[in-house]
Amino acid sequence: xxxxxxxxxxxxxxxxxxxxxxxxxxxxxxxxxxxxxxxxxxxxxxxxxxxxxxxxxxxxxxxxxxxxxxxxxxxxxxxxxxxxxxxxxxxxxxxxxxxxxxxxxxxxxxxxxxxxxxxxxxxxxxxxxxxxxxxxxxxxxxxxxxxxxxxxxxxxxxxxxxxxxxxxxxxxxxxxxxxxxxxxxxxxxxxxxxxxxxxxxxxxxxxxxxxxxxxxxxxxxxxxxxxxxxxxxxxxxxxxxxxxxxxxxxxxxxxxxxxxxxxxxxxxxxxxxxxxxxxxxxxxxxxxxxxxxxxxxxxxxxxxxxxxxxxxxxxxxxxxxxxxxxxxxxxxxxxxxxxxxxxxxxxxxxxxxxxxxxxxxxxxxxxxxxxxxxxxxxxxxxxxxxxxxxxxxxxxxxxxxxxxxxxxxxxxxxxxx
Amino acid sequence: xxxxxxxxxxxxxxxxxxxxxxxxxxxxxxxxxxxxxxxxxxxxxxxxxxxxxxxxxxxxxxxxxxxxxxxxxxxxxxxxxxxxxxxxxxxxxxxxxxxxxxxxxxxxxxxxxxxxxxxxxxxxxxxxxxxxxxxxxxxxxxxxxxxxxxxxxxxxxxxxxxxxxxxxxxxxxxxxxxxxxxxxxxxxxxxxxxxxxxxxxxxxxxxxxxxxxxxxxxxxxxxxxxxxxxxxxxxxxxxxxxxxxxxxxxxxxxxxxxxxxxxxxxxxxxxxxxxxxxxxxxxxxxxxxxxxxxxxxxxxxxxxxxxxxxxxxxxxxxxxxxxx
Numbered sequence: 070x071x072x073x074x075x076x077x078x079x080x081x082x083x084x085x086x087x088x089x090x091x092x093x094x095x096x097x098x099x100x101x102x103x104x105x106x107x108x109x110x111x112x113x114x115x116x117x118x119x120x121x122x123x124x125x126x127x128x129x130x131x132x133x134x135x136x137x138x139x140x141x142x143x144x145x146x147x148x149x150x151x152x153x154x155x156x157x158x159x160x161x162x163x164x165x166x167x168x169x170x171x172x173x174x175x176x177x178x179x180x181x182x183x184x185x186x187x188x189x190x191x192x193x194x195x196x197x198x199x200x201x202x203x204x205x206x207x208x209x210x211x212x213x214x215x216x217x218x219x220x221x222x223x224x225x226x227x228x229x230x231x232x233x234x235x236x237x238x239x240x241x242x243x244x245x246x247x248x249x250x251x252x253x254x255x256x257x258x259x260x261x262x263x264x265x266x267x268x269x270x271x272x273x274x275x276x277x278x279x280x281x282x283x284x285x286x287x288x289x290x291x292x293x294x295x296x297x298x299x300x301x302x303x304x305x306x307x308x309x310x311x312x313x314x315x316x317x318x319x320x321x322x323x324x325x326x327x328x329x330x331x332x333x334x335x336x337x338x339x340x341x342x343x344x345x346x347x348x349x350x351x352x353x354x355x356x357x358x359x360x361x362x363x364x365x366x367x368x369x370x371x372x373x374x375x376x377x378x379x380x381x382x383x384x385x386x387x388x389x390x391x392x393x394x395x396x397x398x399x400x401x402x403x404x405x406x407x408x409x410x411x412x413x414x415x416x417x418x419x420x421x422x423x424x425x426x427x428x429x430x431x432x433x434x435x436x437x438x439x440x441x442x443x444x445x446x447x448x449x450x451x452x453x454x455x456x457x458x459x460x461x462x463x464x465x466x467x468x469x470x471x472x473x474x475x476x477x478x479x480x481x482x483x484x485x486x
Numbered sequence: 487x488x489x490x491x492x493x494x495x496x497x498x499x500x501x502x503x504x505x506x507x508x509x510x511x512x513x514x515x516x517x518x519x520x521x522x523x524x525x526x527x528x529x530x531x532x533x534x535x536x537x538x539x540x541x542x543x544x545x546x547x548x549x550x551x552x553x554x555x556x557x558x559x560x561x562x563x564x565x566x567x568x569x570x571x572x573x574x575x576x577x578x579x580x581x582x583x584x585x586x587x588x589x590x591x592x593x594x595x596x597x598x599x600x601x602x603x604x605x606x607x608x609x610x611x612x613x614x615x616x617x618x619x620x621x622x623x624x625x626x627x628x629x630x631x632x633x634x635x636x637x638x639x640x641x642x643x644x645x646x647x648x649x650x651x652x653x654x655x656x657x658x659x660x661x662x663x664x665x666x667x668x669x670x671x672x673x674x675x676x677x678x679x680x681x682x683x684x685x686x687x688x689x690x691x692x693x694x695x696x697x698x699x700x701x702x703x704x705x706x707x708x709x710x711x712x713x714x715x716x717x718x719x720x721x722x723x724x725x726x727x728x729x730x731x732x733x734x735x736x737x738x739x740x741x742x743x744x745x746x747x748x749x750x751x752x753x754x755x756x757x758x759x760x761x762x763x764x765x766x767x768x769x770x771x772x773x774x775x776x777x778x779x780x781x782x783x784x785x786x787x788x789x790x791x792x793x794x795x796x797x798x799x800x801x802x803x804x805x806x807x808x809x810x
Contacts, residue, residue, distance in 0.1 A: 311669070312669055315749075332766075332768070333769065335643065335644060335645065336668050336669050337697075337699025337771075338699075338771045340699075340701040341701065341774040344731075345732065367668070369706075413650070418657075432663060433662075433664075434664040
């Protein structure tokens with residue numbers, strides 16, 4: 070336990086000081102940290118899933134609070150919680166299926182007492198089966214009775230049984246942790262390989278002699294373009310420099326090293342050049358539940374220009390960037406303002422930035438936001454590791470990856486009872 | 487003439503009006519110093535001399551549209567000189583014509599524009615401007631003198647970074663300003679009430695030809711339903727039509743893109759290998775064309791006109807100064 074605490078504190082520090090660059094690295098480290106937390110959690114006899122969920126939530130809250138703008142942290146926390154719930158559910162149905170057989174076999178003894186819990190167990194099993202697997206026409210026509218109460222934990226049906234159940238439980242608790250950790254490992258693997266899966270789809274979208282426009286630098290975009298180059302597509306790339314970080318220069322350097330014809334343009338020239346461009350391909354910082362994109366600053370301008378010239382605007386995003394929250398006022402709440410020194414030299418303008426002049430307020434404000442919000446109607450296509458999707462489909466992917474109970478992670482303080 | 491040319495080359499003199507005035511004043515000096523060689527007529531010889539000067543200026547830096555119009559005016563004046571005038575009379579006539587052109591078409595025109603545009607500024611406004619336009623600067627300072635309370639957002643872009651000079655001049659006069667760069671325009675546009683832009687020229691289909699990046703500003707303003715006012719003297723209008731920014735443009739120094747002044751940490755493009763250099767192209771456009779549907783109104787010395795009225799002024803009213 071003290072080991073994990075030290076790890077957690079160390080990671081919190083790194084998040085607060087913004088030392089980790091990029092959502093993929095952040096997501097991976099968050100997942101690894103949560104894996105350690107899970108393996109260190111002590112499991113009670115009953116309600117193991119709840120204990121896991123509680124410990125993950127406790128750590129997750131602090132992680133999100135350290136860097137609320139880095140949405141990948143919250144995404145991974147919610148993914149892990151969903152994994153816990155899912156694994157618990159599948160173990161329950163497996164156990165219930167086993168229990169059903171055993172209950173039916175010794176039907177003669179205690180029929181009254183057994184039938185009731187057996188029925189409830191069967192009902193719970195049926196309900197959980199229906200939530201885990203899509204209903205077949207058979208079950209729909211059979212009209213399963215209203216025992217669709219969400220099965221919180223398995224322990225409600227199990228108390229009336231005896232020793233067999235307790236033996237099951239202890240083996241199940243070990244199994245739950247094991248399954249969860251396996252699934253988290255899979256998640257980490259997915260996060261690491263998202264670039265390859267996205268890059269595989271490059272050939273379908275980039276044809277011969279095309280002109281691609283991008284802004285700033287994104288590793289996903291770099292891999293995507295290089296994968297197309299590997300498959301012998303020849304195309305040109307316009308890279309907009311992406312002030313004030315000028316990461317477009319980095320991307321341009323990388324692309325020319327790999328042999329792609331690249332033209333570096335200024336951000337101001339995007340509108341002028343976009344009429345000669347076939348497709349705009351960009352990366353994203355996060356994708357919100359409505360299909361809107363939190364992207365590096367300047368991309369809303371590019372998206373508007375692309376819409377005006379009917380150029381497809383394609384966003385590449387790994388599934389760890391998909392956030393189940395809806396963006397409310399994203400320019401302010403999901404944005405970070407960077408240092409003004411990237412825009413203005415302090416020495417030249419220090420007299421204007423001074424609070425001591427005349428009216429007691431500085432005459433000059435400098436604004437340097439990091440992110441831009443691109444509304445879903447400007448995005449033509451999302452390419453994720455699971456394939457290409459419309460912005461209107463993104464809410465459906467959320468149902469696959471996240472549970473509704475995990476959307477609000479903050480524990481409510483007991484409201485004066 | 488050499489001095490002016492070198493100033494263009496060095497980039498010390500920038501902005502349509504400043505370049506035009508400097509060029510015309512240089513022409514005035516040249517005319518005063520001119521003397522007709524024997525057996526040549528004044529008009530033809532002077533015209534060819536002017537042509538020579540113009541070629542020299544083009545070598546230093548391609549002409550702006552305003553300069554092109556001014557040269558056409560001067561050549562037409564020279565052509566219309568009555569043959570009965572003596573050389574000294576002709577020279578004084580030409581010089582006074584140039585003075586009148588500068589006075590009426592630029593100086594007085596600017597005063598009229600100021601008065602019109604200031605009526606569009608209300609208390610509590612947040613005005614956005616892009617780059618550095620002398621007309622817009624005059625408007626802002628004039629409105630501030632009138633006592634109107636407003637804030638200014640100065641948007642700037644790399645590599646010219648002209649906004650910083652404008653910012654310095656505005657803050658010195660006591661205007662409260664916000665400074666940002668072009669990419670952040672979607673962030674600031676939420677709070678902006680009016681956008682004031684300058685222009686290098688306006689074409690007959692209403693397209694505004696101005697510093698690169700103006701089109702993006704107008705487009706984002708249009709998307710956020712913010713009115714865009716373009717302030718431009720009528721002598722800059724041109725009968726050419728243009729649909730996009732690529733057909734006619736000026737290329738700047740490509741190395742200016744790879745250098746970022748004052749930021750040592752971002753010099754990624756130093757030390758490129760030959761293989762890298764052959765694949766990499768640096769494109770530094772100077773101008774771009776803003777479609778007319780993004781412009782709400784054009785403020786000129788003929789009043790406030792919609793972009794669709796530009797060809798009316800080009801055809802109808804321009805003849806008057808050619809006939810003076």
